[in-house]
Amino acid sequence: MSDIGEETRGRSKANEPAHDIYTEEGAVRPDFLARVGAAIADRDVLYLRQHVARLHESELGDLLESIMPDQRRAMVRLLGTDFDLTALTEVDEAIRMEIVEHMSNAQIAAGIGGLDSDDAVYILEDLDKEDREEILAQLPFTERVRLRRALDYPESSAGRRMQTEFVAVPPFWTVGQTIDYMREDEGLPESFTQVFVIDPTFKLLGVIYLDRILRTNRQVKIETIMRETNYPIPADMDQEEAAQLFEQYDLLSAAVVDENGRLVGVLTIDDIVDVMQEEAEEDIMRLGGVGDEELSDTVVDISRSRVPWLLVNLLTAFLAASVISLFEATIEEVVALAILMPIVAGMGGNAGSQTMTVTVRAIATRDLDIHNAWRVARREICVGLINGCLIGTLVGLVAGFWFQDPNIGGLIATAMLINMVAAASAGLMVPILLNRAGADPAVSSAVFVTAITDTTGFFSFLGLATWWFAIG
């Protein structure tokens, strides 16, 4: 999946720049889509081989996502063995499943034979156990064993994401022997950036980057220039944890070892970048109250995945309504309160979501924890006080003039200040407490924060008004 392999395979032609299939905004060009569509309809295999089969895997992926389902199936069929299965790692899961289901196991097996092991695993792991076994059975022995070993590791583990192809040499070899081995051995991986040093049982002893080999004289022993690998990654480590190690220590690649410290594969930054992107994506989606839906999902799937969050929010909405109903009599007397009360609740919600967003991110990036929470809490409450005073005064003035009543102005200003401070506290404490309780703060914080700002907003404004007009 790295560009090293790409350039070596030379799939993109120099006189036909790859970016060409895209419009300025990054969509696939409509005229290209039309031309491909026509070629599919005409069964113009020659055009497809020349203009589609040569696309970069990610371009082919974008193309697959941009055409109709029946066009996808027809195109994959027409391309036959010229269809690069790596493109399947670049499309939405729903589209991948749809394409794979319409391919014969023989075609999949033929295509998978040419892939890097991490890409092969990525495609195989979503298949039925039966299909997977049938495909594996058609692969050469070594490859089958390697893929099976990777598939044996738990889902989303480093073992699933690793490449099982690597270059390893014994520590007693010289630099010269190593270079000669690399010049002569035909079975080396397509591309690599480091050489691992292992003992006869495959136990990982060290690592050497290629620039070190190139800069060292031929007679020098490997063991004298090898480096200890500071961060060997256990194959069953979760991919997110592995991504954090990559990020923290700016790793480009890392050895993956089994429970006995034996080298089983290598994890590279390009796979980790995908994991990081998925992570950030997940946080954004969760904060917005949506699950892992994709643009290609069906209406029913999406509706089903979004309803639960709406139902939880409905509970808080009724909670807020029941707070309002406590003050029915006051509202009947002063209708202005009904008109203004959504402002108090809504602005509290906005301020609360600001604090909450910062808090959720700080927890995710591990910048915030129980130890510095107090310092941050003091700061957030101060910000709540300042912004509460500013916005409260402004709202008070506007409302006072609108309803020609300074009482209304004073009441809403005070309620606003109270709710802004409540919003700051809730926006900070809810994610921290959820995190401590072992829940994902990104998923559920918003509901609790809104519940607090809504009820506080309505209660403070209507409560203050009831009390004020009662004594007034």
Place this chain on the structure above:
Amino acid sequence: MSDIGEETRGRSKANEPAHDIYTEEGAVRPDFLARVGAAIADRDVLYLRQHVARLHESELGDLLESIMPDQRRAMVRLLGTDFDLTALTEVDEAIRMEIVEHMSNAQIAAGIGGLDSDDAVYILEDLDKEDREEILAQLPFTERVRLRRALDYPESSAGRRMQTEFVAVPPFWTVGQTIDYMREDEGLPESFTQVFVIDPTFKLLGVIYLDRILRTNRQVKIETIMRETNYPIPADMDQEEAAQLFEQYDLLSAAVVDENGRLVGVLTIDDIVDVMQEEAEEDIMRLGGVGDEELSDTVVDISRSRVPWLLVNLLTAFLAASVISLFEATIEEVVALAILMPIVAGMGGNAGSQTMTVTVRAIATRDLDIHNAWRVARREICVGLINGCLIGTLVGLVAGFWFQDPNIGGLIATAMLINMVAAASAGLMVPILLNRAGADPAVSSAVFVTAITDTTGFFSFLGLATWWFAIG
């Protein structure tokens, strides 16, 4: 900034695993903080040199972020030339500025001399022009010229992020000559994964990855094994655009060229990972209505950065209030409407933010554009209809029983359905239109979507009620 350099420098000791300074949750261990604090108070330079100076740059960064400002300054002073300035690239901007301001230009110059050029630029670019010039003046000529050239490129451009150290050879050299050159030349960069091929004017001709060199016989000419660089990056390209290229084509590194196609530096994936993370971070923060604030910012800074968004939301809140005020008479008669109306508006807001989150992400990842917008629109409206029916029916039943009035139930159910469809349309169209107009959909979508769901919610519910009770 890559692990290649790290392992070569061997800063982490094997018998003292790096992860050790962290608790399970990833915070810096309190007892380590206390021990460092004591060492700073006791001016125990020996302890600091042994236990702090040897930390990985990112660990030192985390440590700096976890101690008090006066401790930071004292520690940097005590460490003197043992303080690794790379750690400054790992901390919040506010902390970086604070530390740098308390260092002498001479100390900064001494520290910067040992850094990779991209890290040096990262620190220098935030300084006053005067300080920067004074520091540059103290550096050796070649380094000064290189850093100045990088600093001349616009902020956030590829030229700013690139490393200016690289290995380049002429095309007529043989593999043997190239290897000998690498073995003998002392001035090579600390680590590298590729060799560039240039003509005498530094014009970029091609690139060779180190594994290709190692696998080729000594007498082979470089020009016969070099590859065209498919994606040379113009130095003035925005770093986000560069990041998109890296992501799309799974690049590990790319040549950076000036306007004449001359090689000026190399951009590597580890710098790009930081750009990608910042990007995702920015989207999350913008959707939550906060700017680029950091945990270390002051109360006033934060308040100032959050107020504008609150003010814009205040406008929409007053707009919603003015819609309610149109129906003052109806509310006076049926107070139940005032109690229930926030439910209609709020649930619309929730549904709208679901659709909006998906849309904003789809635009950011370039999965959604004007060409497939219709397909997605149909889907979202269908989801809005289905969820509107489900939630509407449920709310109608609860409200009808609560107020013992089937009219109320029917009214709120209908209003809810209308608002859910409006929410779906707004959540989809607002980000698309903002994006077409050249605005960042993540920043401003929420305000418009809320404005639409609030006004539609209040207007449909209260309007329907007014009409119903008037004819009833």
